[in-house]
Amino acid sequence: MDHLDKLENKSIHILREAYSEFDNLAMLWSVGKDSTVMLWLARKAFFGHVPLPLVHIDTGYMIPEMIEHRDKLAREWELEMIYGVNEEALEENRTFPEGDATHLECCENMKTEALKRTLDGSWPRYRLNHNTGEYELDDNKEPYTGVIVGGRADEEGSRSKERYFSARDENNDWHVSEQPPEFWSQYKTDFAPGTHVRIHPILDWTxxxxxxxxxxxxxxxxxxxxxxxxxxxxxxxxxxxxxxxxxxxxxxxxxxxxxxxxxxxxxxxxxxxxxxxxxxxxxxxxxxxxxxx
Known part of the structure; x- marks a missing residue:
């Protein structure tokens, strides 16, 4: 195998391991190159079918072409496509473009908070209806206990501290120093009840x-x-x-x-x-x- 074959095989192994070990799993899809590669790997891992929902966090300020690309592939690949949004922050203009938040505060409102509340089911989720081509309010409010993420260790400093299977507490907070070691492709997948797990199949990709x-x-x-x-x-x-x-x-x-x-x-x-x-x-x-x- 060449270098890319080895990376592909390891990522597919992690995807299958995650799917077999965790109930009510979701995959984040930002529509960027990394998470799209991860989506492609998932299609390979499960023989052309992605057996879990794709979750996108729409900040209301995404480049329109990204949304168009998302929906085009969702239809073509028959993806279970869901998006979440912080509707209250948008209505109250608590964003950087409206001048009522710093960049970090805007990210906290539109990305961090929206992600946490979409994953735990406390905020509305919108699901693509493949028959109508429109997004509709999702009746399913069950929390996702784990989420697959397209983070890479070389992308920026904090991502280099992640594990392939990275635990968060019941509030989705990340305690960096408490992560378990991962040696020789041995991964910890038995976490305490209430733990939210982030899975990183492409962590070692550059x-x-x-x-x-x-x-x-x-x-x-x-x-x-x-x-x-x-x-x-x-x-x-x-x-x-x-x-x-x-x-x-x-x-x-x-x-x-x-x-x-x-x-x-x-x-x-x-x-x-x-x-x-x-x-x-x-x-x-x-x-x-x-x-x-």
């Missing part, structure tokens, strides 16, 4: 690995990652008021890989254009301890 795998597998990726003729593209996707483009003429996956391996971005952090990272001193650990993705 940004280059992700793009080379996208290239090899021909995975459909939102076109925001590529230059559309204006000499710029997105390297990391998020809310449009807080995510900047980078100067780049990479028009396809092959050119993105070249930029990352030997070009202008080979020594520049992936999330360099994310405003909330800078506001948090270059990391996201304070947000992640409280439940951020």
């Amino acid at each position: 940004e280059v690995d992700i793009w080379e795998y996208i290239q090899r597998e021909n995975i459909p990726i939102v076109s925001l990652y590529f230059d559309q003729g204006e000499g710029e593209r997105y390297r990391s996707l998020g809310c449009y008021p807080c995510t900047d483009t980078v100067e780049s003429t990479a028009r396809n996956v092959e050119e993105v890989v070249d930029e990352l391996k030997s070009g202008k971005f080979s020594d520049i952090a992936e999330r360099d254009g994310r405003a909330q990272d800078e506001e948090d001193g270059g990391g996201l650990e304070s947000l992640r301890r409280e439940g951020y993705m």
Whole structure:
């Protein structure tokens, strides 16, 4: 096996292990490249079918093309697609674009809190009706006891402290120092009642690995990652008021890989254009301890 084969096999093993060990499991899908690769791996792990719901947290400020891409793949791949949103914060304008929150406070409101309340079922969930093509209020309010996440250890500092099976308490708070060790592919999956578990199948993948795998597998990726003729593209996707483009003429996956391996971005952090990272001193650990993705 080559390097990508080994990564793929380990990720598929973790996905199957998670599915066999945890009831009422969900998978987060941000529509970015990492979670889309994770979704692709899940389709491979379960022979073309994803046997668990895909959860997307809509902040109300996502780039429209991301939502279009989400719904297009959800229909084509017959995904059980669900989204959650902090409707109260949007109605009260408690967001950064409305000037009533810092970047971090906005992330806390629109991402962290929305994620926690969507996962525990205390806030409304909206499910895609494949017959009508519309999202409808979901009757199922049962909490998700575990969630599969497309985090990578090399993406930013706090993610490097995660485990493949990472425990959160009943409030979704992350106690970094209390995580169990994981040696020789031996994973702890028997947690105390009330524990919420985050599973990270692509934790050891790098940004280059992700793009080379996208290239090899021909995975459909939102076109925001590529230059559309204006000499710029997105390297990391998020809310449009807080995510900047980078100067780049990479028009396809092959050119993105070249930029990352030997070009202008080979020594520049992936999330360099994310405003909330800078506001948090270059990391996201304070947000992640409280439940951020």
